[in-house]
Amino acid sequence: MTVQALAEMLSAKIINNADFTRQVATGYAGDLLSFVMGKAPADSAWFTVMTNINICAVAHLADVAVIVLCEDSEPMPGVTDRAKEQGINIISTSLDIFSAIKKVLNEGQI
Amino acid sequence: MADHVHLEYVVEGDNFVSAGSATESVKACLKGMGVKPEDVRRVAISMYEGEINMVIHANGGKATADIYMDKVVITLADTGKGIADIELAMKPGYSTATDDVRSLGFGAGMGLPNMKKYADECLIESTVGVGTKVTLVTKFSA
Numbered sequence: 001m002t003v004q005a006l007a008e009m010l011s012a013k014i015i016n017n018a019d020f021t022r023q024v025a026t027g028y029a030g031d032l033l034s035f036v037m038g039k040a041p042a043d044s045a046w047f048t049v050m051t052n053i054n055i056c057a058v059a060h061l062a063d064v065a066v067i068v069l070c071e072d073s074e075p076m077p078g079v080t081d082r083a084k085e086q087g088i089n090i091i092s093t094s095l096d097i098f099s100a101i102k103k104v105l106n107e108g109q110i
Numbered sequence: 111m112a113d114h115v116h117l118e119y120v121v122e123g124d125n126f127v128s129a130g131s132a133t134e135s136v137k138a139c140l141k142g143m144g145v146k147p148e149d150v151r152r153v154a155i156s157m158y159e160g161e162i163n164m165v166i167h168a169n170g171g172k173a174t175a176d177i178y179m180d181k182v183v184i185t186l187a188d189t190g191k192g193i194a195d196i197e198l199a200m201k202p203g204y205s206t207a208t209d210d211v212r213s214l215g216f217g218a219g220m221g222l223p224n225m226k227k228y229a230d231e232c233l234i235e236s237t238v239g240v241g242t243k244v245t246l247v248t249k250f251s252a
């Protein structure tokens with residue numbers, strides 16, 4: 001599935017569209033950055049409520065396909081600009097992490 | 111042509127806006143040199159953990175990357191407080207991170223285990239009150 005399709009499925013708000021044609025291979029959920037670094041597979045959708053600038057470095061270095069901010073989380077100042085510079089896809093959904101993942105799985109997309 | 115590429119960075123302590131920039135730069139360089147994405151990713155993950163540890167725990171330090179045909183050697187050296195018990199620090203979940211830093215998502219105590227997992231060789235030398243030096247060697251896959 002593409003990032004575009006995921007964004008539509010989750011009725012998500014676009015925070016940064018770097019490349020929504022990018023394929024999402026799998027997913028990972030979590031807020032502790034070293035867990036994400038160590039365990040999120042390349043090309044995954046990362047479901048989180050963490051919104052500070054460090055999410056950009058983590059997503060970029062771990063080759064995350066898209067950051068999915070859940071619970072209507074708003075990125076903190078500087079995040080959107082950094083995401084533009086580094087080419088990171090970020091979307092924001094009103095769903096909580098469990099519901100967002102359930103939706104993706106129910107629709108059989110990952 | 112030089113036999114290898116040498117890169118050096120100053121990593122600023124407690125600056126979470128610039129944190130990761132040395133690793134970003136090494137990643138871009140490896141990618142530009144045509145190193146395989148899986149290998150670039152392994153280097154990026156392990157180096158980032160070392161870089162962020164210098165930011166959080168050591169008031170900054172110096173990072174170097176030496177890129178050869180078949181491997182990259184990363185060093186992260188600081189003059190911070192040092193690690194009293196390296197074996198304990200390596201344990202998954204062990205962290206002395208403050209509440210402030212934890213609120214940013216750090217402090218899982220997984221940084222050193224990640225380095226060990228993703229680098230082919232991970233050497234940690236530390237003296238309390240003098241500083242810490244981490245050396246990470248990643249061999250490029252065939």
Ligand SMILES: Nc1ncnc2c1ncn2[C@@H]1O[C@H](COP(=O)(O)OP(=O)(O)OP(=O)(O)O)[C@@H](O)[C@H]1O
Nearest residue numbers: 034163167168199205206216217218219220221222
């Ligand atoms: N460069 C360093 N200088 C001093 N102490 C360090 C340094 N690097 C690591 N430590 C010590 O080792 C502990 C474990 O490090 P590790 O990177 O595994 O976890 P963390 O940084 O606390 O949390 P995480 O990396 O999961 O965000 C740290 O909490 C700290 O006490």
Ligand SMILES: [Mg+2]
Nearest residue numbers: 159163221222
């Ligand atoms: Mg750490």
